[in-house]
Amino acid sequence: MTMPKIVCVHSLSAEHVEQIKRVAPDYEVICGKDKAIWQEHLKDAEIMAGWNAAAKEEVFQPGSKLRWVQNWGAGVDRLPLEAFKEHGIALTTASGVHAYSISETIFAMMLSFSRKLHLSIRHQLNRKWQDVSPYGELHEKTIGIIGVGAIGEETARLAQAFRMKVLGVRRSGEPSQYVDRMYDNNGLDTVLAESDFVVVTLPLTSETRHLFGKREFGLMKPNAIFINIGRGGTTDTEALLEALRNGTIAGAGLDVFEQEPLPETSPLWSQDNVIITPHNSGSTDRYEERAMEIFLHNLKEYTAGSAPSLNRVDFSKQY
Numbered sequence: 001m002t003m004p005k006i007v008c009v010h011s012l013s014a015e016h017v018e019q020i021k022r023v024a025p026d027y028e029v030i031c032g033k034d035k036a037i038w039q040e041h042l043k044d045a046e047i048m049a050g051w052n053a054a055a056k057e058e059v060f061q062p063g064s065k066l067r068w069v070q071n072w073g074a075g076v077d078r079l080p081l082e083a084f085k086e087h088g089i090a091l092t093t094a095s096g097v098h099a100y101s102i103s104e105t106i107f108a109m110m111l112s113f114s115r116k117l118h119l120s121i122r123h124q125l126n127r128k129w130q131d132v133s134p135y136g137e138l139h140e141k142t143i144g145i146i147g148v149g150a151i152g153e154e155t156a157r158l159a160q161a162f163r164m165k166v167l168g169v170r171r172s173g174e175p176s177q178y179v180d181r182m183y184d185n186n187g188l189d190t191v192l193a194e195s196d197f198v199v200v201t202l203p204l205t206s207e208t209r210h211l212f213g214k215r216e217f218g219l220m221k222p223n224a225i226f227i228n229i230g231r232g233g234t235t236d237t238e239a240l241l242e243a244l245r246n247g248t249i250a251g252a253g254l255d256v257f258e259q260e261p262l263p264e265t266s267p268l269w270s271q272d273n274v275i276i277t278p279h280n281s282g283s284t285d286r287y288e289e290r291a292m293e294i295f296l297h298n299l300k301e302y303t304a305g306s307a308p309s310l311n312r313v314d315f316s317k318q319y
């Protein structure tokens with residue numbers, strides 16, 4: 001009898017492949033980034049670790065054995081969620097793996113803006129000794145975190161160390177020990193109006209698409225810095241550009257964009273009140289080990305006959 005298959009579309013260390021085999025000894029494990037390694041196995045895959053758009057052709061066909069996908073990232077906006085739901089395929093994410101790397105990126109951006117590092121680096125490229133006053137501080141400023149999940153909680157914890165006032169918005173409105181005032185979605189306008197740093201960690205769903213537009217930028221303080229490390233589609237790029245150009249807000253730190261890679265022709269590149277990173281805020285040399293912890297936890301449940309429960313996507317919420 002042929003063994004059921006686990007197909008991992010990422011290259012994992014030999015030690016991590018061994019760990020998978022130890023938890024699921026009755027499965028054949030196929031693992032590698034190169035499509036040529038896994039493509040022919042997709043039709044027999046019962047479990048996938050990681051997702052690749054090329055898999056769509058195979059895994060939703062009649063006769064497909066796929067029961068569960070462990071996504072290697074946190075966001076699932078590029079996955080065909082309707083098809084997963086229709087075929088009864090469980091989907092879990094790697095939510096939580098980036099809490100340190102992304103919160104550190106958020107602080108790198110906030111510190112750069114307040115200490116003007118982004119301007120000094122531009123002058124350094126021209127060997128120019130240039131004071132770029134005025135300088136600010138993070139201490140005693142207000143940070144508003146929109147979408148407080150694992151990343152938001154960690155950002156809030158760090159913000160407290162900087163003695164910042166921490167405001168948060170999350171769907172449930174459930175308090176957090178690190179957030180001074182937590183709101184549900186109805187509190188969004190209040191948080192936008194009070195914050196010196198507006199940090200967006202939201203997933204992209206039909207509810208959050210273009211949540212930040214002209215009206216929302218208009219509510220923010222003129223000294224506010226807008227930071228988006230969630231998904232570019234939560235923000236109306238044209239409205240953001242206008243707000244940055246006309247001084248409605250002071251600056252933006254952007255890791256995610258409506259169109260990625262950000263086209264060379266985008267005017268965002270030449271705004272000196274913008275810091276751009278190439279959707280790498282979650283990247284870290286600790287990624288694989290953390291994603292594996294989540295996968296192995298879920299795999300143990302799955303092989304014991306239960307549904308994988310950690311970071312299970314709720315298709316009605318789209319995350």
Ligand code: OXD
Nearest residue numbers: 072073074075076282
């Ligand atoms: C993710 C990301 O979804 O890094 O994990 O954007």
